[in-house]
Amino acid sequence: MTAVPAVSPLPRRARPLLLAAVAVCAACGLVYELVLLTLSTSLAGGGITQTSLIVAGFVAALGAGALLVKPFLGHAAAAFVAVETLLGVLGGLSAVTLYVTFSFYATSGPVLVLGTALLGALVGAEVPLLVTLLQTGRTDMDARGSGRLLADLNAADYAGALVGGLIWPFVLLPAAGMIRGAALAGLVNVAAAAVVAALLLRRWLTRRALLTAFAALLAAAVLLGTLLYRAHDIEIDARQRLYADPIVVATRSAYQEIVVTRRGGDLRLYLDGDLQFSSIDEHRYTEALVAPALARDPARVLVLGGGDGLAARELLRHPTVRQVVQVELDPRMIELARTTFAGINRGALDDPRVRVVVADAFRWLRDPPSEPFDAVVVDMPDPDTPALGRLYSQEFYGLVRSVLAPGGLLTVQAGSAYATPDAYWRTVSTVGAAGLATTPYHVDVPSFGDWGFVLASNSETPPPLVLSAQAAPARFLDQAVLTAAGVFAPDRAPRILEPSTLDHPRIVDDLRAGYQR
Known part of the structure; x- marks a missing residue:
C-alpha cells in the first residue's frame, strides 16, 4: 500500500464539512445513474433488460473504480479534486452527449455503455479517497475508530444517494429537463469539490497543485455553465434531426416526450419518438x-x-x-x-x-x-x-x-x-x-x-x-x-x-x- 505523507490530520471540526461533501457527491453520482436510465428509456425504449444491464454495469464499475484508484491514495487530496472535476464534467455532459449521438446516428448504445463505465468508476473511486483523507495524519485510529469512520462515511453516502434519488424525478427532470438537469448536477458536483479544496485540502496541496485544481474546476464550471446557457438551442437542433418535418410543438410532460410536426397540411404527433398519427x-x-x-x-x-x-x-x-x-x-x-x-x-x-x-x-x-x-x-x-x-x-x-x-x-x-x-x-x-x-x-x-x-x-x-x-x-x-x-x-x-x-x-x-x- 502506498505510504500516506506525514501531514497533520484533518481538524475534527472539518470532518462534518467533508461528510457533507460526501453526501453531495453521492447525490450527484446517483443523479448521473438516473440520467442514464432515463435516457435509455427515452431513446431506446428502456425495458427490464436494458435497465438491469445499466444498473449492474454501474455497480460493477463502482468496484473497478475502487481498485483503480489504489495507486493514487498517496496523493488523495489531488486525486479527489481530479475525480470530482472529471465526474462533474462527464456527468454534466452525459445527457447532451447521448441525445446528440442518438440524433446523428439513431443509436446511443456504445456511448451509454462507455458513460456507465466511466461514471461508475469515478463514483467508485470517491470512497477510498475520502477514507484516506479522513485518516491522513491520524495515529489514534483503532479498530473501533475505523468502524465509526466507515459508519459515518456510509451514512453520508447513502443519505446523499437518497436525496439524489428524490431530486431527479421530482425537481431536476420536471423543472429543467434531462440536458439541463444533468448539467446542474455537474455544477453542484464541481462546486462541492471547490469548497472541499478551498477549506480542507489546501493544507495538503502545494500552492501550484491548488492553483491547478482551481483552474480545472473553473474550466469545468465554465463548460457546464455554457451548456446550461445553450441547452435549449442544442436540444432544438438535435431534436429536429430526428424528425423529417418542422417541429411546431416540443414538450416533456410528466409521462412522455411530446412532439408535433407540420409540413403543409400534414400534422403529426409523436410520443417518445413513436408516430401516433398523421392528419393525412x-x-x-x-x-x-x-x-x-x-x-x-x-x-x-x-x-x-x-x-x-x-x-x-x-x-x-x-x-x-x-x-x-x-x-x-x-x-x-x-x-x-x-x-x-x-x-x-x-x-x-x-x-x-x-x-x-x-x-x-x-x-x-x-x-x-x-x-x-x-x-x-x-x-x-x-x-x-x-x-x-x-x-x-x-x-x-x-x-x-x-x-x-x-x-x-x-x-x-x-x-x-x-x-x-x-x-x-x-x-x-x-x-x-x-x-x-x-x-x-x-x-x-x-x-x-x-x-x-x-x-x-x-x-x-x-x-x-x-x-x-x-x-x-x-x-x-x-x-x-x-x-x-x-x-x-x-x-x-x-x-x-x-x-x-x-x-x-x-x-x-x-x-x-x-x-x-
Whole structure:
C-alpha cells in the first residue's frame, strides 16, 4: 500500500464539512445513474433488460473504480479534486452527449455503455479517497475508530444517494429537463469539490497543485455553465434531426416526450419518438378503430387513452351516442387536443357529451362508475415498455370486461399485424384470455403500414365485423372494406399464443423483437 505523507490530520471540526461533501457527491453520482436510465428509456425504449444491464454495469464499475484508484491514495487530496472535476464534467455532459449521438446516428448504445463505465468508476473511486483523507495524519485510529469512520462515511453516502434519488424525478427532470438537469448536477458536483479544496485540502496541496485544481474546476464550471446557457438551442437542433418535418410543438410532460410536426397540411404527433398519427391518413386508423364498436348502436361509450380526441370525434358522429367518457393519463395531451389538434378532432373534447377524466386507466378501472358502458374503445400507445405493457395485459382486459354492459363491444388497437405479428396475435390471445370473444381484423394505414385491431364482446361467440345501419358516411371504411379486413394472408395466419400478464409481460419482448426484425 502506498505510504500516506506525514501531514497533520484533518481538524475534527472539518470532518462534518467533508461528510457533507460526501453526501453531495453521492447525490450527484446517483443523479448521473438516473440520467442514464432515463435516457435509455427515452431513446431506446428502456425495458427490464436494458435497465438491469445499466444498473449492474454501474455497480460493477463502482468496484473497478475502487481498485483503480489504489495507486493514487498517496496523493488523495489531488486525486479527489481530479475525480470530482472529471465526474462533474462527464456527468454534466452525459445527457447532451447521448441525445446528440442518438440524433446523428439513431443509436446511443456504445456511448451509454462507455458513460456507465466511466461514471461508475469515478463514483467508485470517491470512497477510498475520502477514507484516506479522513485518516491522513491520524495515529489514534483503532479498530473501533475505523468502524465509526466507515459508519459515518456510509451514512453520508447513502443519505446523499437518497436525496439524489428524490431530486431527479421530482425537481431536476420536471423543472429543467434531462440536458439541463444533468448539467446542474455537474455544477453542484464541481462546486462541492471547490469548497472541499478551498477549506480542507489546501493544507495538503502545494500552492501550484491548488492553483491547478482551481483552474480545472473553473474550466469545468465554465463548460457546464455554457451548456446550461445553450441547452435549449442544442436540444432544438438535435431534436429536429430526428424528425423529417418542422417541429411546431416540443414538450416533456410528466409521462412522455411530446412532439408535433407540420409540413403543409400534414400534422403529426409523436410520443417518445413513436408516430401516433398523421392528419393525412389518420381517418383510416380512427374509423377502423371506432366503427366496429358502434355496430350495436351504443349510447354510452368509454375511451381509454386516445388523448388526441380523434376517437371521440368519430364516436360523436354516431347518432345514438349520448355520452363519451374519455380517460387519459397525460393532461398535456388533453391541452393539445383542445388547441393544436382541435381542427382535426373538431373540438370533440369540448363537446358537452364528452366527460374528460385525467387518470391512469388501470387504476380508474378498478373503481369505475356504477353504470356500465355499451362500448369501450382502447387506444393506447404500443407496449414497448413495461409500463405500457400492463395496459395490454390479461388483468387489464379483465377490468375492461367488468365495465362492459351485456352484449357490449370492445375494440383495441393492437399494432402491426405484418411488422410485429407476435405482438399482434399476443394481443388477440390476451383479450381472449380475459374472457372475451374476439374477432381480429386489419387495414392499411399508409403512415403505419398493415395495422391490426381486435373487436371483442362479452358474449359467447365472436362478434361479426359489421357496420351499424345508422352509421354516418365515412371517408374510408364501408362494409366491403370492413368485411375484407377480417381476412389474413397465409403468411400472417391467425395464431393462439400465451397471454401477456402483469407477472410476465410477454408482449413487450414481442414488440421489440418485431422492431429488430
